[in-house]
Amino acid sequence: MTRYQHLATLLAQRIEQGLWKSGEKLPSVRQLSTEHGVSISTVQQAYQVLENLQLIIPQPRSGYFVAPRKAQPPVPAMSHPVQRPVDVTQWDEITTLLDNNQDKSIVALSSGSPDLSQPTxxxxxxxxxxxxxxxxxxxxxxxxxxxxxxxxxxxxxxxxxxxxxxxxxxxxxxxxxxxxxxxxxxxxxxxxxxxxxxxxxxxxxxxxxxxxxxxxxxxxxxxxxxxxxxxxxxxxxxxxxxxxxxxxxxxxxxxxxxxxxxxxxxxxxxxxxxxxxxxxxxxxxxxxxxxxxxxxxxxxxxxxxxxxxxxxxxxxxxxxxxxxxxxxxxxxxxxxxxxxxxxxxxxxxxxxxxxxxxxxxTRHVRRMRRVYQQNMENWTCWVRQYFPDGICVTRPEGSFLLWVELPEQVDMVCVSRRLAKLKIQVAPGSLFSASGKYRNCLRINCAQPLTETNREALHQIGNVVYDALEEANALTPPKAPA
Amino acid sequence: MTRYQHLATLLAQRIEQGLWKSGEKLPSVRQLSTEHGVSISTVQQAYQVLENLQLIIPQPRSGYFVAPRKAQPPVPAMSHPVQRPVDVTQWDEITTLLDNNQDKSIVALSSGSPDLSQPTxxxxxxxxxxxxxxxxxxxxxxxxxxxxxxxxxxxxxxxxxxxxxxxxxxxxxxxxxxxxxxxxxxxxxxxxxxxxxxxxxxxxxxxxxxxxxxxxxxxxxxxxxxxxxxxxxxxxxxxxxxxxxxxxxxxxxxxxxxxxxxxxxxxxxxxxxxxxxxxxxxxxxxxxxxxxxxxxxxxxxxxxxxxxxxxxxxxxxxxxxxxxxxxxxxxxxxxxxxxxxxxxxxxxxxxxxxxxxxxxxTRHVRRMRRVYQQNMENWTCWVRQYFPDGICVTRPEGSFLLWVELPEQVDMVCVSRRLAKLKIQVAPGSLFSASGKYRNCLRINCAQPLTETNREALHQIGNVVYDALEEANALTPPKAPA
The missing domain is CATH 3.40.640.10 (Type I PLP-dependent aspartate aminotransferase-like (Major domain))
Structure with a gap:
């Protein structure tokens, strides 16, 4: 991680933890530069990252302020699968998923691969x-x-x-x-x-x-x-x-x-x-x-x-x-x-x-626990930012996998087909059920480093989900008032 | 392979091929030394190897002669297994076999390992x-x-x-x-x-x-x-x-x-x-x-x-x-x-x-074909030398496995238990049958190099087989004349 990314992560965490409240003014660029012993431009780049994440809002001539906070999404409720023995299906979907993992031009947020780039x-x-x-x-x-x-x-x-x-x-x-x-x-x-x-x-x-x-x-x-x-x-x-x-x-x-x-x-x-x-x-x-x-x-x-x-x-x-x-x-x-x-x-x-x-x-695993925990916070933050309201997101107690439950109208199997054309691969929730449930869910691999490519991919996923949601709502007639 | 081993193999082949007949005098040490451009002591060592193999006999003051030849043993006849579906047994014997392959102090003639020492x-x-x-x-x-x-x-x-x-x-x-x-x-x-x-x-x-x-x-x-x-x-x-x-x-x-x-x-x-x-x-x-x-x-x-x-x-x-x-x-x-x-x-x-x-x-496989063919000839020669009469031996058309059928009275399962105490491991034939046939057979891995240790191991196997045969014959009353 470069210096400015490190600083951005640190500041994002402080905002997440409520150290700075919504609407509060953030320290000036100069202040942070002195405090953290980094250059002015490093702080500026870090603030730019946070601005892109819509965590902070710049006010001309007065500095940066904490953006109004989206509420932390709830965790998914207890699942309700069909409770009888069934034959597992969807082998064809799995082969497609596994084969595409080999294509380097695809952003594969579907895989279970760990981060393999660490020096340890x-x-x-x-x-x-x-x-x-x-x-x-x-x-x-x-x-x-x-x-x-x-x-x-x-x-x-x-x-x-x-x-x-x-x-x-x-x-x-x-x-x-x-x-x-x-x-x-x-x-x-x-x-x-x-x-x-x-x-x-x-x-x-x-x-x-x-x-x-x-x-x-x-x-x-x-x-x-x-x-x-x-x-x-x-x-x-x-x-x-x-x-x-x-x-x-x-x-x-x-x-x-x-x-x-x-x-x-x-x-x-x-x-x-x-x-x-x-x-x-x-x-x-x-x-x-x-x-x-x-x-x-x-x-x-x-x-x-x-x-x-x-x-x-x-x-x-x-x-x-x-x-x-x-x-x-x-x-x-x-x-x-x-x-x-x-x-x-x-x-x-x-x-x-x-x-x-x-x-x-021991040294490597200690490091990876920290890396993945940080990644997970950032990815959760991105998900909150780019996905529509009404989602549920897990709060994993370890590893690097995030499970997102979207509004029921969203069919992630269709969404994933559209995303495949954009060279983005996600794992639709239905793969995680023997009986084809969880079509409105997806699993995201947060072991992937916090790069601009990955952020942009998640943004695109969010956009396609928004589109799918709109289309679904247009098809469903509004419910008559009770 | 050292120089003298190489020469010994060459001479053994010539004898096998009938270039020198049984009882014929072999070239003198000096002659061979000149012919092959090797030292006198190399030829002497090679002749010693052939003498150990009982392929040649020294005559004091007149040189070496080709030993009277044991007849080439016949190949095993068509097998006659029980021809109905059975459950395969003997898993415990297999685990013992596989586990012992890891023990370097054991001469494992039972394994299917190739020769891994070649420079190619x-x-x-x-x-x-x-x-x-x-x-x-x-x-x-x-x-x-x-x-x-x-x-x-x-x-x-x-x-x-x-x-x-x-x-x-x-x-x-x-x-x-x-x-x-x-x-x-x-x-x-x-x-x-x-x-x-x-x-x-x-x-x-x-x-x-x-x-x-x-x-x-x-x-x-x-x-x-x-x-x-x-x-x-x-x-x-x-x-x-x-x-x-x-x-x-x-x-x-x-x-x-x-x-x-x-x-x-x-x-x-x-x-x-x-x-x-x-x-x-x-x-x-x-x-x-x-x-x-x-x-x-x-x-x-x-x-x-x-x-x-x-x-x-x-x-x-x-x-x-x-x-x-x-x-x-x-x-x-x-x-x-x-x-x-x-x-x-x-x-x-x-x-x-x-x-x-x-x-x-291609280069490696070409070399290994030659190496294994030579090995197989030598091992066959040893088997003929050290095993009792009345055996059948396969004439493999490739690879490095030899199958020996002993007289019916010999129980290779018992023999292999005795050999295990001598740190020699063989694969008794019964492992190669679902119904426990071929107890009088064994498979030998001839990928093993032609070392003195391996020759000595085969010699010991032959001795134990001789003992087993004698014991079995002592137990069986001689058949009444027809």
Missing amino acids: LKPLWRELSRLVQHNLDTVLGYDGMAGKVELREQIARLMVDSGTQASADDIVITSGCQGALSAALLAVCQPGDIVAVESPSFYGTMQMLRGYGIKAIEIPTDSSLGISIEALELALEQWPIKGIILVPNCNNPLGFIMPDARKRAIVSLAQRHDIVIFEDDIYGELANDYPRPRTIKSFDIDGRVLLCSSFSKTLAPGLRVGWIVPGRYLNRVLHAKYAAMGTNVPATQLAVAAFIRDGHY | LKPLWRELSRLVQHNLDTVLGYDGMAGKVELREQIARLMVDSGTQASADDIVITSGCQGALSAALLAVCQPGDIVAVESPSFYGTMQMLRGYGIKAIEIPTDSSLGISIEALELALEQWPIKGIILVPNCNNPLGFIMPDARKRAIVSLAQRHDIVIFEDDIYGELANDYPRPRTIKSFDIDGRVLLCSSFSKTLAPGLRVGWIVPGRYLNRVLHAKYAAMGTNVPATQLAVAAFIRDGHY
């Missing part, structure tokens, strides 16, 4: 390059079934922070979190089985269910507290559910962290109904607050929680290094992994192991 | 190291669903040699050949389905069937011509078989190359019975003769052959780069791949693409 990642590539040059023997051959022990030991150490007790022998390395969840599902489920999911829920996981012929039942989920335990219990009484997939920490797409009491409650519910819990902790390390939240696995007493995670969000997806702590399903997970893909790439595993061992991992 | 591989690591240092953007991010187009283009080019017509768009990159076969099975089969396999058949593939709940039916297979088409046809009439897995080129474990007429015949049989063919071509590029044999896929006219392959045998397994040409199942294979493991590591894909593009691949 550098030692990882140095290590990888060193391995390839000096440790060929290990790098070339077949990996063992469970993956490199050096890495499993480091992961066991890291997991202590989340309250998870596991030794290297309890861990199996996989190809990303997708490989972990896949092995978990294959180890536990048969085609035709029913698995419960949060609603909305990550499309990748749901497509996996589809791939294995498993039916999904969507459970109402609160955007701050997580899945409704009452609704889940009802569903468990009504259907022969085999297990439940949960993203309890920095949920994708809602951003909540499930309170510990609820994590405990869900474990005892799983015990009572003898189901398994597939826990996806891929974003858990990116929680805003330190120490990081506990896993559901940490409350598990009889090995029924299969904890899945990876370094795809904390480090880089191109590593394809994930892991699973499969509890009582260890042997079946090993077999499932062997069946699905054989073994893993040794080089990236060893590089990550050294990166953690030498302390680089 | 070097440009690959240079490229990988370069990518990690200079092409981070691509290396870090998520790969596309089908894998890197640069690599798919190169694979399409290579496949022309096997008569296979495919463009980059017809190819999907996978995590090794295991990932390719896995996606293929998942795309076509359901649990409970029946798939036909050659007998014997690679244990990894059969464990995959087990992992997906698919039953295997083993079809009689000839060690020179491949699967019995008649037996397959009978099975197809009797059982609802969904598809057949074939390794037609440099078969694992039998080493045959299926004649083109049979490849054609099997395609028309598949059409008549409307089944699919899962073709595993992982060893196809390592055929002794150039140009390499055609794939079954090259005879496919309606997209029912799913061609699976990888660079694990030609380059290195640690790359985890394989591919599939799924014909009419393209979309379902993409979904299956996404479900099973998401996307692949971009770095190794790009390194392999550059390695092929710059001509290093």
Whole structure:
């Protein structure tokens, strides 16, 4: 981030926090220049950014004033999905989405990619390059079934922070979190089985269910507290559910962290109904607050929680290094992994192991938590600015994903088609439902840096949404007064 | 290979080829030294090697003579497996096998690892190291669903040699050949389905069937011509078989190359019975003769052959780069791949693409074909030397795997347990059968260099086999004369 962007972010935060009230005069350019030890032009550029964001208003000959504040939008209400088992659809939409991620000319706000530009990642590539040059023997051959022990030991150490007790022998390395969840599902489920999911829920996981012929039942989920335990219990009484997939920490797409009491409650519910819990902790390390939240696995007493995670969000997806702590399903997970893909790439595993061992991992993750939190505030600010009134926006407790609920008339599937022509890609909410709900929602990847291109892209999304809303309202006859 | 080893190999070949007959006197040390331009001691060392192999006999004061020749052992006869669908077993034996591959103190003649020590591989690591240092953007991010187009283009080019017509768009990159076969099975089969396999058949593939709940039916297979088409046809009439897995080129474990007429015949049989063919071509590029044999896929006219392959045998397994040409199942294979493991590591894909593009691949594979052919001759020679009479040995037409059939009384499962105590690991034949046949067989990996350690290991295997045979014979009362 350049100096003026840094200053702009700082000032925006102060305004957000109410340090300067709406209509209040801001410090003069000269004052700020002295206070922050930066040049006059830096302050001017920073004020220009804030003006573009419509956070401040210039008054000729008297300086800058805080703009009248748009109210903070509310968070989305508890979801109300169709509560019966369904086959997941929309595979074609997903392929389009994934293929376009490769096109560099597209602004892809749809992806789940982390920010890969930070200098704290550098030692990882140095290590990888060193391995390839000096440790060929290990790098070339077949990996063992469970993956490199050096890495499993480091992961066991890291997991202590989340309250998870596991030794290297309890861990199996996989190809990303997708490989972990896949092995978990294959180890536990048969085609035709029913698995419960949060609603909305990550499309990748749901497509996996589809791939294995498993039916999904969507459970109402609160955007701050997580899945409704009452609704889940009802569903468990009504259907022969085999297990439940949960993203309890920095949920994708809602951003909540499930309170510990609820994590405990869900474990005892799983015990009572003898189901398994597939826990996806891929974003858990990116929680805003330190120490990081506990896993559901940490409350598990009889090995029924299969904890899945990876370094795809904390480090880089191109590593394809994930892991699973499969509890009582260890042997079946090993077999499932062997069946699905054989073994893993040794080089990236060893590089990550050294990166953690030498302390680089902790440093990098600490930095990314701060970066993403700041990004998220800025993106939220932009959304408020460019989107129509009547939206709901999540307040994520970590990671870098924002979920926006638009007025019901807006069809994001149509909007996303129009945006595709403008080379902007968004993830319409319907992808996050097995039954095609949430067409008026979208998920935004806020890991993307705060560049002018990204701001402009969001502005354009806002414009297309405004148009769609107007068209929809023109079609709908006004309601007769009651 | 050192100079004397090289000379020893050359002389051994000449003896094998009958250039010097049994009992004939060999050239003097001085003569050979002059002829080959090597030192006297080099020739003496080479003769020592041949003496150890019992290929030559020293006569005091008159020189070396060719030893009386053991007859070339016959090849194994057509196999006779149980011809009904069964569940694959022996997962525990496989995990032991795979785990021990990681222990460097064990001589692992059981593995399928290629020789990774050749200098022609070097440009690959240079490229990988370069990518990690200079092409981070691509290396870090998520790969596309089908894998890197640069690599798919190169694979399409290579496949022309096997008569296979495919463009980059017809190819999907996978995590090794295991990932390719896995996606293929998942795309076509359901649990409970029946798939036909050659007998014997690679244990990894059969464990995959087990992992997906698919039953295997083993079809009689000839060690020179491949699967019995008649037996397959009978099975197809009797059982609802969904598809057949074939390794037609440099078969694992039998080493045959299926004649083109049979490849054609099997395609028309598949059409008549409307089944699919899962073709595993992982060893196809390592055929002794150039140009390499055609794939079954090259005879496919309606997209029912799913061609699976990888660079694990030609380059290195640690790359985890394989591919599939799924014909009419393209979309379902993409979904299956996404479900099973998401996307692949971009770095190794790009390194392999550059390695092929710059001509290093052709050079390396050409060299490896020669190396493996020479190795195989030497290992066959050792086997003949150290194993009891009455064995059958395959005459592989490529790759680096030797299949040895011992007298029926020998139980290689017991032998392998005894060998494990001596830190020698072999793959007993029973792993290659779903129904536990071939307990008197073993597969030997001849990619292992011709070192003294390896020779000594094979000698020890022979000794334990002799012991086992003696014990078995002592237990069996001699047959009464007819």
